[in-house]
Amino acid sequence: MLSTEGRKISEHANEFVKNLKVGEHGCVFFTSREDFKGIQFTFVKSGLEQNWGVVYTTATETVNKVRDDMKQFGIDVQEHENEGSLVIVRGEDLYKDPENPDLKGWTAVAKSICDSFVAKGKKGVRVAADLSSYFLSKGLAKQWFQLEYALERKLAIPLTIVCGYDAQLIPASKDLDIIEYYKMVNREQREYVDAHSFAIYANKNKTIVFTV
DSSP states (O other), X not given: OOOTTSSOOOHHHHHHHHTOOTTBEEEEEESOHHHHHHHHXXXXXXXXXXXXXXXXXXXXXXXXXXXXXXXXXXXXXXXHHHTTSEEEEETHHHHSSTTSOXXXXXXXXXXXXXXXXHHTTOSOEEEEEEOHHHHHHTTOHHHHHHHHHHHOSBOSSSEEEEEEEEGGXXXXXXXXXXXXXHHHHHHHOGGGTTTOSEEEEEOSSOEEEEEO
């Protein structure tokens, strides 16, 4: 069960995502899906409380599973969906064909989402994404990074994004301590961080926030 009273991540990481400004595009490397959702749902919940529009995109779970987990975390999903401030979507609705992603369509959708929420009086849009696991597990790393780089490190539109990366899917990372993992990714796997303005590395013992 996901709960704000359950296992705590780093307070620093939670405060960091709560206070993210418009235009940031970052990622969370995680070893536990529970820890990952704790960070993502903190980002979502604080955004809703601060008058952001929020989009949660998933490729590994059903929309109803995400809704249930958000409710357990203390997010009033029904209220926010009914008023149009929260949208939960499957990845297929955004990237269409994963082997040949439509990059122009991807960026057009991002702009359209921003325009829609800003027209409703929102300060911008927060996107919490869990899409990379699908691409990386299918060996579609090149396609995924095309999508990541298409959105740029610092966004010119009122959009803030936090992407998720399952550490188990990144080469040579499985048994590393979070400090060694952090060093390895920044030294040997730069493509995982170069599209981003920040990266959070989280496991049950320690969390690191790295800003570019």
